[in-house]
Amino acid sequence: MNYAVTRNAGHRFRARALLALAFCAAFATPAFFATAAGPASTVEVKIAKFVFEPKEITIAPGTRVVWTNGDETPHTVTSNDKSFASKGLDTDDKFEHVFSKEGDFGYICTVHPFMTGVVHVRK
Amino acid sequence: MSKHDSDGSGHNPARRQALSCLASWTGAAVVWTVAGGVPYALGATGSGTPAAAAPDALTFVQISDTHIGFRKPANPDIVGSLRRAIAEINALPQAPAFVVHTGDVSHLSKPEEFGQAREILQELRVDRVHTVPGEHDTIDEGVTGYLKYFDHDGNGKAWYSFDQGGVHFVGLNNVLNFKAGTLAALGDEQLAWMKTDLARVSSSTPVVVLGHIPLWTIWEPWGWGTADSAQAMALLRPFGSVTVLNGHIHQVLQKVEGNIALHTAMSLAYPLPTPGEAGIGEPGPVTVPAGELGKLLGTRQLSLVRGSHELALIDKPLAG
Numbered sequence: 378m379n380y381a382v383t384r385n386a387g388h389r390f391r392a393r394a395l396l397a398l399a400f401c402a403a404f405a406t407p408a409f410f411a412t413a414a415g416p417a418s419t420v421e422v423k424i425a426k427f428v429f430e431p432k433e434i435t436i437a438p439g440t441r442v443v444w445t446n447g448d449e450t451p452h453t454v455t456s457n458d459k460s461f462a463s464k465g466l467d468t469d470d471k472f473e474h475v476f477s478k479e480g481d482f483g484y485i486c487t488v489h490p491f492m493t494g495v496v497h498v499r500k
Numbered sequence: 501m502s503k504h505d506s507d508g509s510g511h512n513p514a515r516r517q518a519l520s521c522l523a524s525w526t527g528a529a530v531v532w533t534v535a536g537g538v539p540y541a542l543g544a545t546g547s548g549t550p551a552a553a554a555p556d557a558l559t560f561v562q563i564s565d566t567h568i569g570f571r572k573p574a575n576p577d578i579v580g581s582l583r584r585a586i587a588e589i590n591a592l593p594q595a596p597a598f599v600v601h602t603g604d605v606s607h608l609s610k611p612e613e614f615g616q617a618r619e620i621l622q623e624l625r626v627d628r629v630h631t632v633p634g635e636h637d638t639i640d641e642g643v644t645g646y647l648k649y650f651d652h653d654g655n656g657k658a659w660y661s662f663d664q665g666g667v668h669f670v671g672l673n674n675v676l677n678f679k680a681g682t683l684a685a686l687g688d689e690q691l692a693w694m695k696t697d698l699a700r701v702s703s704s705t706p707v708v709v710l711g712h713i714p715l716w717t718i719w720e721p722w723g724w725g726t727a728d729s730a731q732a733m734a735l736l737r738p739f740g741s742v743t744v745l746n747g748h749i750h751q752v753l754q755k756v757e758g759n760i761a762l763h764t765a766m767s768l769a770y771p772l773p774t775p776g777e778a779g780i781g782e783p784g785p786v787t788v789p790a791g792e793l794g795k796l797l798g799t800r801q802l803s804l805v806r807g808s809h810e811l812a813l814i815d816k817p818l819a820g
Contacts, residue, residue: 426781426782426784427722427781427782427783427784428782448782448784449572449574449784449785450783450784450785451607451608451636451639453639457680464639464640465608465609465639465640467608468572483680485680485681487639487678488635488636488639489635489723490678490679490680490681490682490683490684490723491681491682491683491720491721491722491723493680493681
């Protein structure tokens with residue numbers, strides 16, 4: 378598990394040993410490939426107008442997800458199972474988390490619990 | 501005691517006396533009064549000679565949503581807005597008994613924001629400032645960070661009660677205890693405490709409840725409500741006079757349920773949109789033209805006359 382809050386920081390890529398597998402296409406998402414020697418994929422989620430966009434994503438294990446708060450109001454990215462949680466994100470603050478295990482990870486903004494999102498991690 | 505005016509007109513002498521002093525300093529503010537749980541506007545006030553308040557009247561001031569730490573175009577100088585309000589409160593002809601702050605003291609729950617807020621609030625020339633937490637005060641570590649600066653009774657809870665001037669005051673924390681996708685809530689522990697606390701108060705005692713998020717559902721898509729407010733209302737219903745003072749929505753709205761009058765207050769930081777306003781899908785800060793901001797920020801003064809169920813409210817913009 379690896380996560381951190383970064384402010385306007387560039388993305389850090391890290392090699393991940395992964396089998397080359399196309400992953401779940403249940404939502405017809407673009408296929409991401411992670412090769413044994415290549416960098417982990419990164420998926421961006423924007424927070425804008427009190428909505429996680431996209432609200433629902435499907436990724437392969439080892440994928441890094443980066444959330445960026447575009448609102449003037451602070452938000453958090455807090456998983457329902459407490460496996461990841463950001464600090465309060467001010468405008469343009471980022472939070473990232475690498476999903477190593479398969480599963481469905483629902484999350485909310487604890488400041489505005491009506492804001493919900495989910496990350497599906499599939500091989 | 502009757503909960504209603506003898507003639508139903510709301511113009512009985514006692515309240516007029518209580519209001520006269522309040523009207524005198526407010527300039528163009530609107531005077532609100534509550535009789536038997538029914539609030540209505542008495543009209544815009546004009547300038548006049550300050551008069552003495554009724555000798556047994558309890559007067560206090562509500563401020564809300566100071567958002568110390570906010571630095572955006574909607575209000576680049578929130579500290580200045582707070583200091584301006586403090587100057588007006590300190591200049592009142594009769595000092596209020598205390599000031600209540602109905603939450604969102606800070607913007608990001610940072611220790612330096614709480615520290616700065618506490619320091620500035622000490623400029624108020626009143627005995628005490630009673631605060632309740634807003635959701636901006638509980639972002640990173642629940643209510644823990646807030647309580648390091650604003651633990652009023654030392655109980656390590658963000659809820660408390662006190663009695664002053666014949667009125668029972670209850671401060672609540674309704675910004676936690678949420679489940680994903682729902683409104684925040686008071687939670688069972690706090691409701692149990694509230695039940696025990698109110699059990700020792702006679703039903704003829706006026707009750708004033710402080711809570712950040714409105715205790716009625718104003719606009720659920722924006723989280724403008726409290727999930728278990730119905731249980732709190734049930735505990736308050738036996739009382740003859742209940743006034744609920746909320747913040748959170750940065751604008752004045754009111755609702756009456758029987759003897760329970762609920763009021764939200766203006767912010768001292770920035771305006772928020774009208775709930776459900778066409779074209780605005782989210783409750784983000786609204787940037788208004790220069791010169792307009794002061795009209796949308798403000799304070800509220802409240803006056804209660806002992807032995808009466810009546811409560812006078814004046815919402816005072818920072819700039820008329």
